Amino acid sequence: MRADLAIIADLINPGARVLDLGCGEGDLLAHLQKTKQVNGYGLEIDSNNITTCIDKGVNVIEQNLDQGLDNFASDSFDMVIMTETLQSVKSPDLMLTDMLRIGEECIVTFPNFGYWRCRLYFILRGKMPVAEHLPYSWYDTPNIHLCTFRDFERLCRDKGVRIIERFVADSKHLNRPLMNLFPNFFGAIAFYRLGSGGG
Template sequence: MRPDLEIISDLIAPESRVLDLGCGSGALLFHLQAHKSVNGYGLEIDREQILECVAKGVNVIEQDLDEGLSHFSDDSFDFVVMTETLQAVKRPDQVIAEMLRIGREAIVTFPNFGHLACRLQIALKGRMPVTGHLPNQWYDTPNIHMCTFRDFEQFCREKGIPIRERFVVNNVYNNNWLINRLPNLFGITAYYRIGRA
């Protein structure tokens, strides 16, 4: 089991209804179906990934996330999950609002732009950061809305979105006292479980 999926799985209640936005090969949903008896669906646009979902017996619907989620009615799901994609969508605020309309809760993960490595590259080199967890150059990165954990939490406060759980890890999906003490400086990825205002 991939450790990142294990972390998300721990945030999801058994037998819930789950929508995974950009579900990839369906690994998370496959795990959730097998271990948590969820009723899960994935949205995916990549044809090869869709085939992998089908081979796994995962419910997958071909859809471009930029088309929006308006065809899902309110309260369709218990959890709407989006891993490592929030920073790549055109309007993260609107996506979060939609996730919390069609789902009771949302789980989002994203890379931390406030990590020490990023800060040092900007501060010392005066260059946009290129790190292990953010390998792209500024001109070809899909990540058009980078933020820090602090930015995201500020956003949630302003929108009145309660953060129910947060789990911060390093590049090998561990956390330690340093990360727990200074997550916005040492954390690579955060897993947030957020609810409705």
């Protein structure tokens, strides 16, 4: 099983109502349906991904995240998930607000631009970092809003978003000791579990 799926599955209660924004090929939802009997829905715009989801029996809905989530009622889901997609939406800040409007809690994962390899790459080569967890060139990257863990946590604070849990990992979704000590330097990807209110 993919390590990231297991990490997220651990954060979800059995039978929860789950909305996965940018669900890709539906691996996470298929996994959650099987292991947690969730009532899950995924939003996706890639036609091949949608077909794959349909084939897997995942509830996939063709919808462009950048056109908003107004069609979902407030507090209509237990958990709204966005894995490695926040950095490619038009307005991550508004997205975060909307996610917490719809869901009681959210799980957000994204690549860390403050990862030491990115920093080193930039300093030594003077070029936009390309790494295992950030494989695109600057001109074709879907990642238009890259940030560091510190940036993200600052946004959460400004918006009054409560960070309930954070799990930092490398690009293979494994946690190593140094990461917990200096997450913004040694962590490549973070899993945030978020709630409304508080600091």
